Amino acid sequence: MTLKFSVLASGSTGNAIYIETEEHAFLVDAGLSGKHMEGLLQQIERKPDQLDGILVTHEHSDHIKGVGVLARKYKLPIYANEKTWQAMSPLIGEIPTDLKFIFPTESVRSFKGLDIESFGVSHDAAEPMFYIFHHNGKKLVVITDTGYVSNRMIGTIENADYYIFESNHDVEMLRMGKYPWNIKRRILSDIGHVSNEDAAMAMSECIGDNTKGIYLAHLSKDNNMKELARMSVGQVLESRGFVVGEQVSLYDTDPKIPTVLKAI
Template sequence: MAIQFSVLASGSTGNAIYVETDKHSFLVDAGLSGKQMEGLFSKIGRNIRDLTGILVTHEHSDHIKGLGVLARKYQLPIYANEKTWRAMEGLVGEIPTDQKFVFEMESVQTFGDCDIESFGVSHDAAEPMFYIFHHEGKKLALITDTGYVSDRMKGTIRNADVFVFESNHDVEMLRMGKYPWNIKRRILSDVGHVSNEDAALAMSEVIGDRTKQIYLAHLSQDNNMKELARMSVSQTLEQRGIVVGEQVRLMDTDPKIPTTLTAV
């Protein structure tokens, strides 16, 4: 069986992605309350207690809000790099030592039929990193929460079958919006979030022969809209010779509604 996945929730209010193979299942981030996370799992017909583990990308609350609760309630293994573990102290409550595992940046860990690769991103956290799932020749790449997409990141994620890719904001909406200038500056910086246009430019360099779908993720509720993100990304990709709808499909994600469980 191929990898199956669902973007359970994506946006500034909370992030979580579910990924499974025949033998293992993982949650990447638990950025909503324990109760909300349980509700999202029931919507895709899966049970949290069956998880192999939870992989953490970084310590911001929209990625770890429910982590401690789920870890304790379901006795789940939690994976994060050492700097992220240190940064999470005091944010997730007590997690038993035998449930804490280190997953270093730029490394690969094998779980039976699945290889999971970690890679660094550029974000204002201790040591933020995202993950690529490899299973039976299929590749699912997750990349959000980065201020820009470096050549190194592009090389790592290139030619995935499916991407979950940040398309955080429309630059004009952000500039004209209500946020104080220091927050705008942070979002626009190299350790903030990528805009629709910058995301699309990066996508145009990593889409390969086998790429089928790109899920536009981590949209700002104040500075973006699904239709705008899709239109902006489509326009930029088409300008660079990539036919949206034929070569690759753009898919929405939502802060509260999980995407359909889909095979890669």
């Protein structure tokens, strides 16, 4: 009885995560074209027609680009909260009523041994939320777009077995980079994205006895690098008493290449 997952794509160009149990399979977001999504699933030897649905986090295009196409082509249910539905409906095209499901923030939906819990985050979208997957005593947390991590969020997501956690930017790279100031200000704000250091500080509060690994996700193409994210997060965790590589492992994600299907 295992929970498996793969970060299919992660970054500003598109985001999608695949999660399965013996009986169910879901995507969290589908932020690339339908054809691209099919190719990513093929790389982990899975097919869209095996999916039980798509769980949407928020309406930004790098999270919903392929949602409408996949839902119509493969008759996949879409789950999102009411405000996200209102915001994304004009962007994803017509969806048959029988494929539209409301998944309220701060609620749980159960699918034969798989409990999916939603929780709110701080991001500049209608009502952004992310998901925790509970299966057979194991816990997987997905949180990739938030300007900060509140104590309430930490209480909800603490002591998971694995995290797919935003590590968006290096603050100095962002400050010195080519983005206009209004974009920089948005990213640095409480409704933007967390930096490597802020992510690490939050992770240090979340890690518990069950925690084995953290996938560093949604890295900025222009304001971060995998090696830098791993080093920055690792240094903060080490400074707070965690032995990185033994106690907890750090994993890269990629905008184009899925991570190896991981069993918890």
